[in-house]
Amino acid sequence: MPGRLGRGRPFWWHGKFKGCGYKITAGRDAIIEVLSKADKHLSAEDIYLKVHSVYPGVGLTTVYRTLEILVNVGLVYKFDFGDGRARYELSQDEEGEDHHHHLICKKCNRVIDYSDFIEEEAELLNKTEKGLSKKYNFEITGHLIQFYGLCEKCANRK
Amino acid sequence: MPGRLGRGRPFWWHGKFKGCGYKITAGRDAIIEVLSKADKHLSAEDIYLKVHSVYPGVGLTTVYRTLEILVNVGLVYKFDFGDGRARYELSQDEEGEDHHHHLICKKCNRVIDYSDFIEEEAELLNKTEKGLSKKYNFEITGHLIQFYGLCEKCANRK
């Protein structure tokens, strides 16, 4: 009952996985495979359906459990776009870039990714994080920035 | 069956409410009263319990419905701190200030409000919003910034 899981590629995540005491299984491979290939903003069910179609032995529960681990380990980011289900993205793409910035349409829930203005953002965020860390004795490990509004279609339709 | 609802104060929200075609009711008054008095980060159930203790005629359903309206009208912000329940805050305090910035502890889910570094943030956000609006034809109406990490207690305990 194997599932042709993108053989031959460097399974870069195995190290981190084992390092944290987790086992490598076909299901987990398949889930990370889907995340690294597929479009962005996948929900747990999206991932389940994709994985399941190739490897029917994987259940929804395992998808949730694996995603939780991946988020804890830092390989995956979990987002809430306000439509009642969580979305998951690999934290780094193949080039090691780390762009997860979203414009969210409040009307149709469309999500647009952007990768502009990141440098200035990063600069400000760094400065802010340092200041906040010190003042509140808070060890900052991450942040979230999202913009809300109306996408082109919805703005015109109104 | 009245409920002593902070009489005599300027019910500034009535205007916006009526302007949008909504009616003023005792329950809605009570809900906004709770929001404007109480500590921050209240969940729908928190609000329900507080309102209900003073004015038992108000049900949980009405709390949810009223909050939805308040969010749509812009009087209230809805937040997700990752613990499975939404939190609500009046969008402006009594001085008309509009500070809704949070540090969220990933371990104990404690939320710290901060109001430092807001000026720089606002400046950057304005610049970024303008750029994004133009490039993506996206009408930006709001944004969200949150920092995640470990609060003092949890960082030490580890």
Add this chain to the structure above:
DNA sequence: ATATAAATGGAAATGGTTATCATTACTATT
């Protein structure tokens, strides 16, 4: 090959939020 603890999946439970619907209350108009 074997032992051991971790991983799994299916079904059931959970829990915040929403939909339904018959009843009630607000508001403007007589």
Add this chain to the structure above:
DNA sequence: AATAGTAATGATAACCATTTCCATTTATAT
């Protein structure tokens, strides 16, 4: 004041993403 018309309400049930449970299977180190 009485009425009509419409929005608001609350109790209950439905919803649905996510978790929990538990008996079985599997990965991994030895």
